[in-house]
Amino acid sequence: MQLVRNWFDKISIERIQLELMNTVYGSGHASLSRIDPRAMLIxxxxxxxxxxxxxxxxxxxxxxxxxxxxxxxxxxAP
Incomplete structure (x- = not known):
């Protein structure tokens, strides 16, 4: 049961959004960091x-x- 709970924690919408935002906005020198987060999600x-x-x-x-x-x-980042 704990394994399933950990798996669902990793695929939650909030987690995916956080990972996406960290990838895009994690470094200030990235060219995509100037795009609005909503546009990036689209x-x-x-x-x-x-x-x-x-x-x-x-x-x-x-x-x-x-x-x-x-x-x-x-x-x-990879």
Missing amino acids: WYLFFAIVPWFVHNGTVLLGMFLLMVTTTILSRA
């Missing part, structure tokens, strides 16, 4: 949900390259 949700409904390889490759570029520019 950006994340868009790239998490939309690829499931797109079947064009070119569009998916473009979205992937955009995400790789923004990840490199934001200097995200």
Whole structure:
């Protein structure tokens, strides 16, 4: 039971939001730190949900390259 409780604590919405905000705003030199947190959450949700409904390889490759570029520019921690 404790294992299940610990697992649910790790996947709570508050925890995910905190991790996302720490990744984006944790370092002041990140290029994404100038974006409003609500816009960042919409950006994340868009790239998490939309690829499931797109079947064009070119569009998916473009979205992937955009995400790789923004990840490199934001200097995200592994």
